[in-house]
Amino acid sequence: MITTELVRRIRAASDGGDDVVIAMREIAARALPDGVTSDDDFEVLVGAFGSESRTLGYLRRLAELTEPQDDGLRDAIQRVSTFAERVRDNGLSHVLQVIFENSHAYMDESEHLHAFTRAVTTSFSGRVTFANLNYDTLLLSGLLSVCSSSEVADLGHGGKKWTATRTDGTKIKVPALRESKHDFKDSQRIRLINLHGSITYWATKDGRAFAKLSREHLEDLEQWQGVRDGTTSLRPVVVLASQKDKSAHVQEFPFSLAYEMFVDALADSDHWLIVGYSFRDVPVNAKLQAEFNERALEQKPRVLVVTYGDDLSVREIERAFGWGQEDGSSVNWLTVVRSGANGVETTEEWADFHNS
Incomplete structure (x- = not known):
């Protein structure tokens, strides 16, 4: 379990008693007071570290508002802000490094992913948009394995380059992130939008330049350690936040662009395939519901929800779309597959979905 490994690394970090590590451990202990028991703990834990970003924003604004003559108070606020930044960077770098290493480990078990992405991209002749909530690169790798690279695009810009400095001081050219949906070419039929960022999306600390690292x-893991040591000026661009804070985070670039494209994709499509989603993400649910409710009854999209087991009820799914009990049965637009994503493209439900 990723959560277990993450907690182990936090507990093992810097036994010398560094103040930043001590604070990081306390945040983890407070987020998981009963120990690591389920996958849900991961969202709780990363949300605890992600909330430090909001704290930093408040502290910096407070420092700006402090009376100019009160140098001592302003300096104290700045010291606290700097410390909070180091705590956040340490926590988030551990989170994303564990995700990165785990996604690399699963690359050899990709047959099911390739079969799935091949089925999705070949079953529909128009534009196919994948809106991904994961931070890893597994889906992108799957798409590039079954599609022509010229027709696949994510937020990484193929034309514009940006110069990044490695932790050893060497300069490399990396793709800049696209700034607008107009940066995508019409020929790029398969589009991947990481709604909450990616382990490969990074920015300068001042937030003025955004790029995609390979x-x-x-x-070599030096980049992750560089974040913890403060030897790199780059920071990962991801939404790691509690549900309370997430709505504010996604209004910032590049997440705002990803959500804009997500809304456009929903509006342009009559087939919505939802895989492995718990329907607990407030910003995502809001976009799904807004577009769904915008359509007349006879124009509702065909929705195929792929989950595993019986934990996610049909009623929960209906509520996420704004479909009430007074609206009657959802059978005309909703189908649920409970056997998981592996092999879903071979089921009768899939055949009915893409042929409708």
Whole structure:
């Protein structure tokens, strides 16, 4: 379990008693007071570290508002802000490094992913948009394995480059992130939008430049350690936040662009395939519900929800779309597959979905 490994690394970090590590451990202990028991703990834990970003924003604004003559108070606020930044960077770098290493480990078990992505991209002749909530690169790798690279695009810009400095001081050219949906070409039929960022999306600390680093750049792990040591000026661009804070985070670039494209994709499509989603993400649910409710009854999209087991009820799904009991049965637009994503493309439900 990723959560277990993450907690183990936090507990093992810097036994010398560094104040930042002590604070990081306390945040983890407070987020998981009863120990690591389920996958849900991961969202709770990363949300605890992600909330430090909001704290930093408040502290910096407070420092700006402090009376100019009160140098001591302003300096104290700045010291606290700097400390909170180090705590956040340490926590988030551990989170994303564990995700990166785990996604690399699963690359050899990709047959099911390739079969799934091949089925999705070949079953529909128009534009196919994948809106991904994971931070890893597994889906992108799957798409590039079964599709022509010229028709696949994510937020990484193929034309614009940005110069990044590695932790050893060497300069490399990396793709800049796209700034607008107009940066995508019409020929790029398969689009991947990481709604909450990716382990490969990074930015300068001042937030003025955004780029996509390669897996090779992250492979030697120096970049993750550089974040913790403060030897790199780059920071990962991801939404790691509690549900309470997430709505505010996604209004910032590049997440705002990803959500804009998500809304456009929902509006342009009559087939919505939802895989492995718990329907607990407030910003995502809001976009799904807004577009669903915008359509007349006879124009509702065909929705195929792929989950595993019986934990997610049909009623929960209906509520996420704004479909009330007074609206009657959802059978005309909703189908649920409970056997998981592996092999879903071979089921009768899939055949009915893409042929409708």
